[in-house]
Amino acid sequence: MPIALKRDIHVADMRLETKRAPLPAAIGVDGIFQGYASLFGVRDACGDIVAPGAFAASLRQRGAANVKMLWQHRAEEPIGVWTTIEEDARGLKVRGRLDLSVVRAREAQSLIHAGALDGLSIGFRTLRAASDPTTGARRLLAVDLVEISIVTFPALTQARIDAAPAFAAAPRLAAANLGQKLARLRMQSAAQSFETKLRRASIALDWR
Known part of the structure; x- marks a missing residue:
């Protein structure tokens, strides 16, 4: 009992x-x-x-x-x-x-x-x-x-x-975030490079 x-x-x-x-x-x-x-x-x-x-x-x-x-x-x-x-x-x-x-x-x-x-x-x-x-x-x-x-x-x-799953996923999440940041930096760099080339081309046309 x-x-x-x-x-x-x-x-x-x-x-x-x-x-x-x-x-x-x-x-x-x-x-x-x-x-x-x-x-x-x-x-x-x-x-x-x-x-x-x-x-x-x-x-x-x-x-x-x-x-x-x-x-x-x-x-x-x-x-x-x-x-x-x-x-x-x-x-x-x-x-x-x-x-x-x-x-x-x-x-x-x-x-x-x-x-x-x-x-x-x-x-x-x-x-x-x-x-x-x-x-x-x-x-x-x-x-x-x-x-x-x-x-x-x-x-x-x-x-x-x-x-915790959040802890286990943290490295993957950090890597994903880093990848996104690098992609944004590359896009910004490419845009700046393209803008610089346009300016140089414009200056060259003005001198002609």
Whole structure:
């Protein structure tokens, strides 16, 4: 039988319930990144397993806009926004953007690029869970997702966050922009050269 568990969102000295996943050292120049904040069916270091559908009701109620992006679970340090949070067959897929006008967000971006910062962690309340008497694992059946933080230490080594498509496309976009600029410069140069030739021809006619 499922065991209903209720815990308040902790503040100050109350314990925050979290699950962590590694963040690769790759992030878009505009602060955009995407990947998985949680994986289904994977037992973590706390002995918990998140079941498929565990986030569904919470996401319907909150939406991505009401799940905060925090620095190290600090409520006083939001560093960006989550633009997409959804469940798929693998786990909790997320896409977010650091607010690079915030000093801490710029620091986070730099640390991620350097490979010094590599974790994501979800902060949540457990609403419904079941205990496995054989393994002792707690199976999380329904949780209220409150926030997802960028953190230092990962726990779910199987989960990875990918570089944002915008980051992957950046070199191609930059090359395309450069090509367009070169084409415009060539056209301007050709036009100037043609204009110079016309002027010389006009001067030559005047002297005749």
